[in-house]
Amino acid sequence: MPLNPFLLLLSSFLIVYFVTKWRYRPCGKKTLPPSPPKVPILGNLHQLSALTHRSLQSLGRKYGPVLLLHFGNKPVFIVQSAGVAMEIMKTNDLMFADKPTSRTTDKLFFDSKCHAPRPGLDVNTGDDIVAGGTDTASATLEWAMTELLRHPAVLKKLQNEVREVLEGKRDITDSDLEKMHYLKAVIKETLRYHVPVPFMARVARDNLKVSGYDIASGTLVIINAWAIGRDPASWSEPENFEPERFLNTPVDFRGQDFGLIPFGSGRRGCPGITFAMASVELVLANLMQKFNWDLPDGRKGEELDVMEHPGVTIHRKNPLFAIATDHC
Ligand code: HEM
Numbered sequence: 001m002p003l004n005p006f007l008l009l010l011s012s013f014l015i016v017y018f019v020t021k022w023r024y025r026p027c028g029k030k031t032l033p034p035s036p037p038k039v040p041i042l043g044n045l046h047q048l049s050a051l052t053h054r055s056l057q058s059l060g061r062k063y064g065p066v067l068l069l070h071f072g073n074k075p076v077f078i079v080q081s082a083g084v085a086m087e088i089m090k091t092n093d094l095m096f097a098d099k100p101t102s103r104t105t106d107k108l109f110f111d112s113k114c115h116a117p118r119p120g121l122d123v124n125t126g127d128d129i130v131a132g133g134t135d136t137a138s139a140t141l142e143w144a145m146t147e148l149l150r151h152p153a154v155l156k157k158l159q160n161e162v163r164e165v166l167e168g169k170r171d172i173t174d175s176d177l178e179k180m181h182y183l184k185a186v187i188k189e190t191l192r193y194h195v196p197v198p199f200m201a202r203v204a205r206d207n208l209k210v211s212g213y214d215i216a217s218g219t220l221v222i223i224n225a226w227a228i229g230r231d232p233a234s235w236s237e238p239e240n241f242e243p244e245r246f247l248n249t250p251v252d253f254r255g256q257d258f259g260l261i262p263f264g265s266g267r268r269g270c271p272g273i274t275f276a277m278a279s280v281e282l283v284l285a286n287l288m289q290k291f292n293w294d295l296p297d298g299r300k301g302e303e304l305d306v307m308e309h310p311g312v313t314i315h316r317k318n319p320l321f322a323i324a325t326d327h328c
Helices: 005-023 052-063 082-091 103-108 125-150 152-166 174-179 181-193 225-229 273-290
Strands: 066-071 074-079 199-203 208-210 213-215 220-224 291-294 323-326
Touching: 052 066, 052 074, 052 220, 052 225, 074 082, 082 199, 082 208, 082 220, 082 225, 125 152, 125 181, 125 273, 125 291, 152 174, 152 181, 152 273, 174 273, 181 225, 181 273, 199 225, 220 225, 273 291
Parallel strands: 074 220
Antiparallel strands: 066 074, 199 220, 208 213, 291 323
Protein backbone atom coordinates (compact mmCIF):
# COMPACT_ATOMS: atom_id res chain seq x y z
CA MET A 1 0.00 0.00 0.00
CA PRO A 2 1.48 3.37 -0.97
CA LEU A 3 2.23 5.74 1.95
CA ASN A 4 0.02 8.81 2.18
CA PRO A 5 2.46 11.79 2.07
CA PHE A 6 0.07 13.91 4.14
CA LEU A 7 -0.11 11.31 6.93
CA LEU A 8 3.66 10.93 6.82
CA LEU A 9 4.14 14.68 7.27
CA LEU A 10 1.58 14.87 10.06
CA SER A 11 3.13 11.98 12.01
CA SER A 12 6.62 13.52 11.64
CA PHE A 13 5.28 16.80 13.07
CA LEU A 14 3.64 14.99 15.96
CA ILE A 15 6.82 13.05 16.75
CA VAL A 16 8.92 16.24 16.73
CA TYR A 17 6.32 18.05 18.88
CA PHE A 18 6.14 15.35 21.57
CA VAL A 19 9.87 14.75 21.71
CA THR A 20 10.52 18.50 22.12
CA LYS A 21 7.83 18.80 24.77
CA TRP A 22 9.27 15.84 26.68
CA ARG A 23 12.86 17.13 26.48
CA TYR A 24 12.06 20.66 27.63
CA ARG A 25 9.45 19.86 30.26
CA PRO A 26 10.02 21.69 33.59
CA CYS A 27 12.14 19.36 35.73
CA GLY A 28 9.80 18.90 38.68
CA LYS A 29 7.62 21.47 40.39
CA LYS A 30 9.43 24.16 42.39
CA THR A 31 8.61 24.47 46.09
CA LEU A 32 7.94 28.13 46.77
CA PRO A 33 7.10 29.96 50.01
CA PRO A 34 3.66 31.46 50.67
CA SER A 35 2.83 34.51 48.62
CA PRO A 36 0.22 37.17 49.43
CA PRO A 37 -2.14 37.86 46.50
CA LYS A 38 -0.59 40.25 43.97
CA VAL A 39 -2.03 42.69 41.44
CA PRO A 40 -0.97 43.25 37.81
CA ILE A 41 2.04 45.53 37.20
CA LEU A 42 2.64 46.31 40.90
CA GLY A 43 2.89 42.74 42.13
CA ASN A 44 2.89 43.15 45.94
CA LEU A 45 4.22 46.72 46.05
CA HIS A 46 0.81 48.12 47.02
CA GLN A 47 1.03 46.11 50.27
CA LEU A 48 4.15 47.97 51.44
CA SER A 49 3.99 51.25 53.36
CA ALA A 50 6.83 53.75 53.77
CA LEU A 51 7.76 51.89 56.96
CA THR A 52 8.45 48.78 54.91
CA HIS A 53 9.99 46.83 57.80
CA ARG A 54 6.63 47.05 59.61
CA SER A 55 4.53 46.12 56.53
CA LEU A 56 6.71 43.04 56.01
CA GLN A 57 6.41 42.12 59.68
CA SER A 58 2.58 42.22 59.36
CA LEU A 59 2.67 40.11 56.18
CA GLY A 60 4.99 37.68 57.96
CA ARG A 61 2.54 37.32 60.85
CA LYS A 62 -0.16 36.35 58.36
CA TYR A 63 1.79 34.20 55.89
CA GLY A 64 4.82 32.90 57.82
CA PRO A 65 8.51 33.77 58.28
CA VAL A 66 9.52 33.17 54.63
CA LEU A 67 7.56 34.96 51.90
CA LEU A 68 7.74 35.26 48.18
CA LEU A 69 6.77 38.77 47.07
CA HIS A 70 6.85 40.41 43.66
CA PHE A 71 8.17 43.95 43.21
CA GLY A 72 6.55 44.55 39.87
CA ASN A 73 7.39 41.27 38.16
CA LYS A 74 10.63 40.73 40.09
CA PRO A 75 10.45 37.85 42.61
CA VAL A 76 11.88 38.65 46.04
CA PHE A 77 12.33 36.28 48.97
CA ILE A 78 11.63 37.88 52.34
CA VAL A 79 13.17 36.24 55.40
CA GLN A 80 11.94 37.17 58.88
CA SER A 81 13.17 34.37 61.15
CA ALA A 82 16.51 33.87 62.89
CA GLY A 83 16.84 30.25 61.71
CA VAL A 84 16.35 31.04 58.01
CA ALA A 85 18.60 34.14 58.27
CA MET A 86 21.30 31.77 59.58
CA GLU A 87 20.79 29.44 56.61
CA ILE A 88 21.39 32.39 54.29
CA MET A 89 24.20 34.29 56.03
CA LYS A 90 26.08 31.37 57.61
CA THR A 91 25.24 27.94 56.13
CA ASN A 92 25.12 29.31 52.56
CA ASP A 93 27.29 32.41 53.12
CA LEU A 94 29.27 31.96 49.89
CA MET A 95 26.16 31.34 47.78
CA PHE A 96 24.76 34.65 49.07
CA ALA A 97 27.95 36.70 49.03
CA ASP A 98 26.56 39.12 46.41
CA LYS A 99 24.46 42.19 47.11
CA PRO A 100 21.95 43.64 44.64
CA THR A 101 22.68 46.52 42.30
CA SER A 102 19.19 47.32 40.99
CA ARG A 103 18.17 50.95 41.41
CA THR A 104 14.50 50.13 42.05
CA THR A 105 15.23 47.95 45.03
CA ASP A 106 17.82 50.49 46.20
CA LYS A 107 15.18 53.17 46.33
CA LEU A 108 12.65 50.95 48.04
CA PHE A 109 14.80 49.29 50.62
CA PHE A 110 18.37 50.38 51.00
CA ASP A 111 21.46 51.74 49.43
CA SER A 112 23.09 48.83 47.61
CA LYS A 113 26.49 49.83 48.97
CA CYS A 114 24.90 49.43 52.37
CA HIS A 115 24.17 52.31 54.71
CA ALA A 116 27.55 53.82 53.89
CA PRO A 117 26.89 56.35 51.10
CA ARG A 118 23.38 57.77 51.46
CA PRO A 119 21.26 57.99 48.31
CA GLY A 120 21.75 61.25 46.45
CA LEU A 121 24.88 62.19 48.36
CA ASP A 122 27.66 62.93 45.92
CA VAL A 123 30.91 62.87 47.85
CA ASN A 124 33.99 60.69 47.78
CA THR A 125 33.47 57.12 48.97
CA GLY A 126 35.97 57.16 51.84
CA ASP A 127 34.20 60.08 53.54
CA ASP A 128 30.88 58.57 52.66
CA ILE A 129 31.54 55.31 54.50
CA VAL A 130 32.46 57.10 57.73
CA ALA A 131 29.52 59.51 57.32
CA GLY A 132 27.18 56.51 56.89
CA GLY A 133 28.67 54.85 59.95
CA THR A 134 28.12 58.05 61.92
CA ASP A 135 24.50 58.14 60.81
CA THR A 136 23.81 54.62 62.10
CA ALA A 137 25.73 55.26 65.33
CA SER A 138 23.77 58.47 65.92
CA ALA A 139 20.48 56.62 65.28
CA THR A 140 21.55 54.05 67.90
CA LEU A 141 22.23 56.83 70.45
CA GLU A 142 18.99 58.60 69.61
CA TRP A 143 16.96 55.41 70.25
CA ALA A 144 18.98 54.54 73.36
CA MET A 145 18.24 57.99 74.86
CA THR A 146 14.57 57.69 73.83
CA GLU A 147 14.17 54.37 75.65
CA LEU A 148 16.12 55.58 78.69
CA LEU A 149 13.83 58.61 78.98
CA ARG A 150 10.81 56.33 78.56
CA HIS A 151 12.14 54.00 81.30
CA PRO A 152 13.40 56.14 84.20
CA ALA A 153 14.28 53.07 86.33
CA VAL A 154 16.61 51.81 83.57
CA LEU A 155 18.13 55.30 83.23
CA LYS A 156 18.79 55.47 87.01
CA LYS A 157 20.31 51.97 87.08
CA LEU A 158 22.60 52.84 84.16
CA GLN A 159 23.70 56.15 85.68
CA ASN A 160 24.47 54.39 88.97
CA GLU A 161 26.62 51.81 87.20
CA VAL A 162 28.56 54.36 85.15
CA ARG A 163 29.15 56.65 88.13
CA GLU A 164 30.16 53.79 90.42
CA VAL A 165 32.71 52.46 87.93
CA LEU A 166 34.19 55.94 87.40
CA GLU A 167 34.30 56.87 91.12
CA GLY A 168 34.33 60.64 90.36
CA LYS A 169 36.93 60.36 87.57
CA ARG A 170 36.03 62.55 84.52
CA ASP A 171 37.78 60.72 81.68
CA ILE A 172 36.45 57.34 80.60
CA THR A 173 38.92 54.66 79.45
CA ASP A 174 38.42 51.37 77.59
CA SER A 175 38.97 49.42 80.79
CA ASP A 176 36.22 51.47 82.51
CA LEU A 177 33.84 50.58 79.65
CA GLU A 178 34.71 46.89 80.03
CA LYS A 179 33.32 46.99 83.58
CA MET A 180 30.02 48.61 82.51
CA HIS A 181 27.94 45.48 81.92
CA TYR A 182 24.60 47.22 82.17
CA LEU A 183 25.72 49.85 79.62
CA LYS A 184 26.47 47.04 77.16
CA ALA A 185 23.10 45.41 77.92
CA VAL A 186 21.28 48.72 77.30
CA ILE A 187 23.03 49.10 73.93
CA LYS A 188 22.26 45.49 72.91
CA GLU A 189 18.61 45.95 73.86
CA THR A 190 18.50 49.19 71.84
CA LEU A 191 19.97 47.39 68.81
CA ARG A 192 17.45 44.55 69.19
CA TYR A 193 14.41 46.77 69.60
CA HIS A 194 15.40 49.57 67.22
CA VAL A 195 17.56 47.87 64.58
CA PRO A 196 18.96 50.99 62.84
CA VAL A 197 19.42 49.38 59.40
CA PRO A 198 16.36 47.11 59.09
CA PHE A 199 17.22 45.23 55.88
CA MET A 200 20.08 43.07 54.69
CA ALA A 201 20.10 42.07 51.04
CA ARG A 202 21.65 39.14 49.21
CA VAL A 203 21.46 37.69 45.70
CA ALA A 204 21.58 33.93 45.12
CA ARG A 205 24.65 32.95 43.03
CA ASP A 206 23.08 29.65 41.96
CA ASN A 207 19.90 27.60 42.28
CA LEU A 208 19.57 26.23 45.80
CA LYS A 209 17.12 25.20 48.52
CA VAL A 210 16.71 27.24 51.69
CA SER A 211 14.39 26.10 54.44
CA GLY A 212 12.92 23.59 51.96
CA TYR A 213 12.12 26.27 49.34
CA ASP A 214 13.67 26.53 45.89
CA ILE A 215 15.56 29.77 45.24
CA ALA A 216 16.60 30.40 41.65
CA SER A 217 19.99 31.83 40.74
CA GLY A 218 19.88 35.66 40.72
CA THR A 219 16.93 35.90 43.12
CA LEU A 220 16.97 38.82 45.55
CA VAL A 221 16.67 37.84 49.21
CA ILE A 222 15.84 40.43 51.85
CA ILE A 223 16.36 39.71 55.53
CA ASN A 224 14.22 41.86 57.82
CA ALA A 225 16.56 42.14 60.83
CA TRP A 226 14.15 44.59 62.44
CA ALA A 227 11.33 42.01 62.48
CA ILE A 228 13.73 39.28 63.68
CA GLY A 229 14.68 41.50 66.65
CA ARG A 230 11.00 41.55 67.65
CA ASP A 231 10.14 37.95 66.78
CA PRO A 232 8.45 36.13 69.70
CA ALA A 233 10.04 32.90 68.38
CA SER A 234 13.45 34.36 69.33
CA TRP A 235 12.61 36.68 72.25
CA SER A 236 10.30 36.57 75.25
CA GLU A 237 8.15 39.70 75.56
CA PRO A 238 9.81 41.20 72.46
CA GLU A 239 7.80 44.44 72.65
CA ASN A 240 9.20 45.26 76.11
CA PHE A 241 12.44 47.24 76.43
CA GLU A 242 14.34 45.16 79.01
CA PRO A 243 18.15 45.40 79.01
CA GLU A 244 18.21 42.80 81.83
CA ARG A 245 17.59 40.09 79.21
CA PHE A 246 21.21 40.59 78.10
CA LEU A 247 22.80 40.28 81.55
CA ASN A 248 24.51 36.95 82.24
CA THR A 249 24.18 35.68 78.67
CA PRO A 250 26.80 35.49 75.94
CA VAL A 251 24.22 36.55 73.29
CA ASP A 252 25.88 39.21 71.16
CA PHE A 253 25.38 41.25 67.99
CA ARG A 254 28.54 40.12 66.21
CA GLY A 255 26.71 37.86 63.78
CA GLN A 256 26.68 34.49 65.56
CA ASP A 257 23.31 34.89 67.33
CA PHE A 258 20.80 35.23 64.52
CA GLY A 259 18.03 36.69 66.68
CA LEU A 260 20.23 39.80 67.01
CA ILE A 261 21.79 40.83 63.71
CA PRO A 262 21.84 44.67 63.61
CA PHE A 263 25.22 44.46 61.84
CA GLY A 264 24.27 41.60 59.54
CA SER A 265 26.48 38.53 59.46
CA GLY A 266 28.90 36.52 57.37
CA ARG A 267 31.32 37.78 54.75
CA ARG A 268 29.07 40.75 53.87
CA GLY A 269 28.43 41.74 57.50
CA CYS A 270 29.35 45.23 58.77
CA PRO A 271 33.12 45.79 59.00
CA GLY A 272 32.59 48.91 61.16
CA ILE A 273 31.16 47.06 64.16
CA THR A 274 34.08 47.50 66.62
CA PHE A 275 34.56 51.16 65.74
CA ALA A 276 30.80 51.82 65.92
CA MET A 277 30.39 50.14 69.30
CA ALA A 278 33.42 51.85 70.83
CA SER A 279 31.95 55.27 69.91
CA VAL A 280 28.38 54.48 71.02
CA GLU A 281 29.56 53.09 74.39
CA LEU A 282 31.86 56.07 75.02
CA VAL A 283 29.27 58.71 74.13
CA LEU A 284 26.48 57.05 76.11
CA ALA A 285 28.71 56.56 79.17
CA ASN A 286 29.65 60.27 79.02
CA LEU A 287 26.00 61.33 78.73
CA MET A 288 25.16 59.19 81.76
CA GLN A 289 28.11 60.33 83.85
CA LYS A 290 27.98 64.06 83.26
CA PHE A 291 24.26 64.88 83.11
CA ASN A 292 20.94 64.16 84.73
CA TRP A 293 18.10 63.84 82.23
CA ASP A 294 14.45 64.88 82.17
CA LEU A 295 11.72 65.47 79.63
CA PRO A 296 10.58 69.09 79.10
CA ASP A 297 7.41 70.48 80.77
CA GLY A 298 7.40 67.77 83.41
CA ARG A 299 6.28 65.19 80.84
CA LYS A 300 6.35 61.54 81.86
CA GLY A 301 8.51 58.94 80.11
CA GLU A 302 5.60 57.00 78.66
CA GLU A 303 4.39 60.20 76.92
CA LEU A 304 7.51 60.25 74.73
CA ASP A 305 6.65 58.95 71.26
CA VAL A 306 8.63 56.33 69.33
CA MET A 307 7.47 57.27 65.84
CA GLU A 308 9.91 56.34 63.09
CA HIS A 309 11.09 58.23 60.04
CA PRO A 310 11.46 55.91 57.04
CA GLY A 311 14.87 55.58 55.41
CA VAL A 312 17.91 53.36 54.92
CA THR A 313 18.62 54.07 58.59
CA ILE A 314 15.58 54.45 60.82
CA HIS A 315 15.65 57.63 62.89
CA ARG A 316 13.05 59.19 65.16
CA LYS A 317 10.34 60.99 63.22
CA ASN A 318 10.19 63.85 65.72
CA PRO A 319 13.32 65.39 67.21
CA LEU A 320 14.15 64.25 70.72
CA PHE A 321 13.98 67.08 73.25
CA ALA A 322 15.38 66.43 76.73
CA ILE A 323 16.69 68.61 79.53
CA ALA A 324 20.26 67.90 80.60
CA THR A 325 21.43 69.27 83.95
CA ASP A 326 25.06 69.08 85.03
CA HIS A 327 25.95 66.34 87.46
CA CYS A 328 28.78 67.53 89.68
C1 HEM B 1 25.71 51.33 64.93
C2 HEM B 1 26.39 51.51 63.82
C3 HEM B 1 26.29 50.61 62.59
C4 HEM B 1 25.30 49.72 62.23
C5 HEM B 1 24.02 49.36 62.97
C6 HEM B 1 25.73 49.12 60.97
C7 HEM B 1 24.99 48.16 60.28
C8 HEM B 1 25.38 47.60 59.07
C9 HEM B 1 24.63 46.60 58.36
C10 HEM B 1 23.31 46.01 58.80
C11 HEM B 1 25.31 46.30 57.24
C12 HEM B 1 24.91 45.25 56.17
C13 HEM B 1 25.41 43.91 56.67
C14 HEM B 1 24.92 42.72 55.88
O1 HEM B 1 24.40 42.88 54.78
O2 HEM B 1 25.07 41.58 56.40
C15 HEM B 1 26.50 47.10 57.22
C16 HEM B 1 27.45 47.08 56.21
C17 HEM B 1 28.53 47.94 56.15
N1 HEM B 1 28.93 48.82 57.15
FE1 HEM B 1 27.97 49.20 58.88
N2 HEM B 1 26.92 49.66 60.60
C18 HEM B 1 27.32 50.57 61.56
C19 HEM B 1 28.47 51.31 61.58
C20 HEM B 1 29.42 51.31 60.59
C21 HEM B 1 30.63 52.09 60.61
C22 HEM B 1 31.05 52.99 61.77
C23 HEM B 1 31.28 51.85 59.42
C24 HEM B 1 32.58 52.38 58.89
C25 HEM B 1 33.39 53.17 59.54
C26 HEM B 1 30.47 50.90 58.66
C27 HEM B 1 30.78 50.42 57.41
C28 HEM B 1 30.06 49.48 56.70
C29 HEM B 1 30.39 48.99 55.36
C30 HEM B 1 31.56 49.46 54.50
C31 HEM B 1 29.44 48.03 55.02
C32 HEM B 1 29.33 47.24 53.70
C33 HEM B 1 29.91 45.83 53.87
C34 HEM B 1 29.73 44.97 52.60
O3 HEM B 1 28.80 45.20 51.82
O4 HEM B 1 30.52 44.02 52.41
N3 HEM B 1 29.35 50.59 59.41
N4 HEM B 1 26.53 47.89 58.35
